[in-house]
Each structure stands twice: as C-alpha cells, then as structure tokens.
Amino acid sequence: MSKVPISKVTQSWHYIRDKCAHKFWDPESPPDLTVEEDITGQVVIVTGSNTGIGRETALQLAKRKAKVILACRNLEKAAEARDYIWSKFPKATLDIMHLDIGDLSSIRKFVSEFETKYAKLDILVNNAGVMFTDGKLHKTEDGFEVHMGTNHLGPFLLTRLLVPSLKKAGPGKVVCVSSSQLTLCRLDLDDLMMEKRVRTGSDGTEPYNVSKLADALCIRRLASSLKQNDNIHVFQLCPGFVTTDVFRSDVGLFGFVRKIMLRVSGVTPAYGCETVVFCCVNKSLTATEHNMFYGAGEMYRFCARYEEGTSFLDPEDPKAIQLYKMSEEFVGLAE
Ligand SMILES: NC(=O)c1ccc[n+]([C@@H]2O[C@H](COP(=O)([O-])OP(=O)(O)OC[C@H]3O[C@@H](n4cnc5c(N)ncnc54)[C@H](OP(=O)(O)O)[C@@H]3O)[C@@H](O)[C@H]2O)c1
Numbered sequence: 001m002s003k004v005p006i007s008k009v010t011q012s013w014h015y016i017r018d019k020c021a022h023k024f025w026d027p028e029s030p031p032d033l034t035v036e037e038d039i040t041g042q043v044v045i046v047t048g049s050n051t052g053i054g055r056e057t058a059l060q061l062a063k064r065k066a067k068v069i070l071a072c073r074n075l076e077k078a079a080e081a082r083d084y085i086w087s088k089f090p091k092a093t094l095d096i097m098h099l100d101i102g103d104l105s106s107i108r109k110f111v112s113e114f115e116t117k118y119a120k121l122d123i124l125v126n127n128a129g130v131m132f133t134d135g136k137l138h139k140t141e142d143g144f145e146v147h148m149g150t151n152h153l154g155p156f157l158l159t160r161l162l163v164p165s166l167k168k169a170g171p172g173k174v175v176c177v178s179s180s181q182l183t184l185c186r187l188d189l190d191d192l193m194m195e196k197r198v199r200t201g202s203d204g205t206e207p208y209n210v211s212k213l214a215d216a217l218c219i220r221r222l223a224s225s226l227k228q229n230d231n232i233h234v235f236q237l238c239p240g241f242v243t244t245d246v247f248r249s250d251v252g253l254f255g256f257v258r259k260i261m262l263r264v265s266g267v268t269p270a271y272g273c274e275t276v277v278f279c280c281v282n283k284s285l286t287a288t289e290h291n292m293f294y295g296a297g298e299m300y301r302f303c304a305r306y307e308e309g310t311s312f313l314d315p316e317d318p319k320a321i322q323l324y325k326m327s328e329e330f331v332g333l334a335e
Contacts, residue, residue: 002319003312006183014308015180019240019265022302027270030060036281040065043118043169044280047101047158048128050077052244053177056273057125059085061280062092066123071099071110073128101128101154102140104331111161120168123280126155126176126219132249133204137194144330145193147211156218157331163232170231171286173295174219175279180238180301181205182213183312189322203254213312216299217320218327220313223297233286233295235279236313238306241265242272278303 025031039061049058049070062068062085072078078096085092097113100106114121129151132138140149159174166172185206191197192214194207216236223234243266250258278300279285285294299309314320328334 002187002314002317003183005186006308008184011180011183015241018302018304018306022304024267024271025274027056027060027274030277035283036064037283037286039122039281042066042122043069043120044123044125045069045071045114045121045162046125046127047071047099047155049125050074050081052246052269053239053242053272053276054125054127055081055084056269057127057276057280058094059088059092060273060277061123061125062094063089064281065093067093067095069095069097069114069118071097071128073098073100073102073106099128099158100141101158102130102142102144102146102150104142104154104157107154107158108161111158114162115165118165121162121165121172122169123173123175124159124162124166125276125280126159126174127276128155129177129246131205131208131246133208133247133255134249134251135204145195145207145211147207148192148194148214151208151211152215152218153327153330155215156222156327157333159219159222160331160333163226163230166232167230172232173280173286174223174232174234175276176215176219176234176236177276178216178236178238178299178309179209179212180306180309181209182216183309185209185213187213187217187319187323189319189326192323192326203258204250214323214327216297216309216313217315217317218324220297221315221320221324223295224315234297235285235295235300236297236309237275237279237300238309239272239275240267240302242267242269244269244272275300275303 046058048054050072099110138146299306
C-alpha cells in the first residue's frame with residue numbers, strides 16, 4: 001500500500017536535520033577529486049540547463065571535461081548559458097540542442113537527433129521542471145496537466161527512449177532532480193491530471209508535489225526493471241531549497257512567506273547543484289561494495305542517502321505498477 005503523506009512540520013524537521021549534518025562545497029573549490037570518477041569526454045545531457053540548478057550542473061560537469069549537451073526549449077537562453085559557462089571555462093565542450101520536455105513530439109525529435117550525433121550517452125540529468133502555484137489548471141501542448149506533463153511524462157518518455165544509448169555507455173547513469181515535497185502528497189490515479197482535486201492546496205504546490213511523486217515512483221520502477229547487465233545506475237535527489245526562477249508564479253501570502261524562507265534558508269544555484277553533481281561523479285555510488293548495489297532509483301539529499309524520501313518509492317506497490325502502465329499509455333509506449 002502506498003505511504004501516507006507526512007506533515008509539513010515533520011518534513012521541515014527532516015530537512016533541518018539533514019542540512020545541519022551537511023557541509024556545503026565551496027563551488028569555486030570543489031571537494032577532493034580523488035573521490036570522483038573521471039568523466040573526461042563523457043557525453044552528458046542536462047535538461048533545462050539555461051538557468052538555475054541545471055545551468056550550474058552543466059558548468060560543473062563541463063569543468064570536469066565532459067561533453068555537455070544543453071537541452072533547452074529556449075535556444076536564445078541556452079546560448080546565454082553556454083556563453084556564461086565559456087566565460088568561466090573557455091575550453092568547455094558544449095552543444096545546444098532543442099528540447100521541450102512538455103511536448104512529446106519534441107522529445108522524440110530530440111532523441112532521434114541525439115542518436116544521429118552521438119554514439120552513446122554516459123549521463124542523463126533530468127532537471128527541467130516547472131511549478132505553478134496560482135491554482136489554475138495549466139496544460140501542455142499534448143493536453144496533460146502542466147506538472148504531470150513536464151515533470152513526469154516528458155522526463156519518463158525521454159529516459160525510456162534514451163535507455164539504448166545509456167546501455168552503450170556502460171555504465172550509463174540517469175540522475176533525476178526530484179523534490180522532498182513528494183513526501184507531502186497522495187497519488188490519486190483517478191485524477192492524475194488534477195481535474196477534480198482542489199489545486200490550491202495549502203501553499204499551491206499540490207500538483208507539483210504529485211507530479212514529482214509520480215515521476216520518482218516510475219523512475220524507481222524503471223530502475224528496478226533494468227537488468228544488472230544493462231549497467232545503468234539510476235539516482236534521484238532533492239536539491240534542497242534553492243533560490244531560482246522555479247518559484248516565479250508564487251503569489252499571495254504563501255508566495256510572500258516562501259520568499260522570506262528562501263532569503264533565510266535558501267542556497268544559490270551554485271550550491272543547489274551540489275547533490276546533482278555528487279550523483280553524477282561520486283565514485284562510491286557506482287562501486288559495488290559489500291554486495292550493496294547503489295543506483296536503483298533511491299533518493300539523495302545533501303550528498304547523502306535520503307531514506308525517508310526513498311521509503312515513499314516502493315517499485316512493487318500496486319499503485320506504482322498501475323501508474324507505470326498508465327504513464328506508458330500516456331506517452332505512447334504501451335505495447
Ligand atoms: N529550486 C528549488 O528549491 C527546488 C527544490 C526541489 C526541486 N527542484 C527542482 O529542480 C529542477 C530545476 O529547477 P530550478 O530550481 O533550477 O528552477 P528554474 O531556474 O526555473 O529552472 C528550470 C529549468 O527547467 C526548464 N524548463 C521548464 N519547462 C521546460 C520545458 N517544457 N522544456 C524544457 N525545459 C523546461 C526551464 O527553462 P525556461 O527558462 O525556458 O523556463 C529552466 O531551464 C526542477 O525539476 C525543480 O522541480 C528545485
């Protein structure tokens with residue numbers, strides 16, 4: 001049976017506990033490189049990398065000499081991000097490719113172009129995401145509720161279509177930027193497109209939370225369905241509370257409160273990308289030590305396992321199984 005959501009107070013307590021236990025990097029002088037995998041020449045896709053956490057992730061991976069593909073829906077903004085990274089690392093290998101993750105046809109086009117250009121994919125970072133807190137029902141090009149379409153169905157299709165390229169990398173990695181907000185909500189399979197549910201919720205984030213839970217469950221299930229010899233490691237993570245444009249639709253009292261909380265406890269994107277980069281490059285996560293297999297879609301936060309988050313992601317939960325099938329049907333992958 002799926003887990004009962006936890007309260008905002010409990011979630012905040014877990015957050016403060018984990019944040020206090022963690023020492024942040026200095027983005028200008030990253031941690032000991034000996035614990036990192038050498039990713040020189042590796043092919044990496046970062047979705048939504050024109051700003052925020054995605055742009056800083058792309059920068060950190062390019063700095064480590066990976067070939068980074070900036071997969072963005074706005075090519076002008078992507079070019080600005082590329083120039084920003086080049087201004088810091090002039091030798092960075094960067095490629096811009098168009099991808100609207102909220103549009104299934106754009107995703108299929110992106111994957112076919114990618115396959116003609118690149119023989120393999122080492123790391124896929126599913127970062128692009130949206131959050132609307134205005135209580136209105138926004139929809140994607142394909143008619144899906146905007147959070148479900150952008151934060152779940154799009155990344156789900158992209159990941160599934162890129163599995164063959166990831167298999168060729170051996171080991172390939174999928175790193176999904178999720179959110180600890182998924183512990184606050186319940187999945188209603190009869191109302192995935194949020195048409196019946198009151199969308200405002202306590203702070204307007206309910207549709208966002210549901211989409212993050214749906215995505216994390218399906219990614220976990222996908223990870224559990226991959227075979228050992230597919231050699232693909234899958235990680236999910238919460239980046240923490242990061243001052244980015246994701247909160248751009250915030251209005252009213254809750255918007256005001258969130259702005260204050262961001263000021264007090266938020267970190268900049270340069271720090272917010274830390275756990276994303278950790279999942280991409282930390283050697284210990286792909287080492288098979290003491291018969292432990294990491295990279296089966298478990299959750300991380302502040303560069304450590306985030307057990308409470310992972311406990312929400314039972315891949316054998318009947319709801320997860322049904323959701324996975326429904327998601328396949330939505331994106332046109334059902335057999
Ligand atoms: N900030 C936080 O505190 C926080 C906490 C937990 C999780 N997250 C997650 O972190 C990820 C990155 O968010 P962020 O905080 O860095 O916010 P952000 O600055 O708003 O970045 C989001 C990125 O996603 C892109 N994007 C949105 N819709 C897209 C679409 N349909 N196709 C392609 N790209 C699209 C945006 O592109 P445009 O510029 O064109 O809109 C932007 O590049 C998201 O998945 C978010 O849910 C953030």
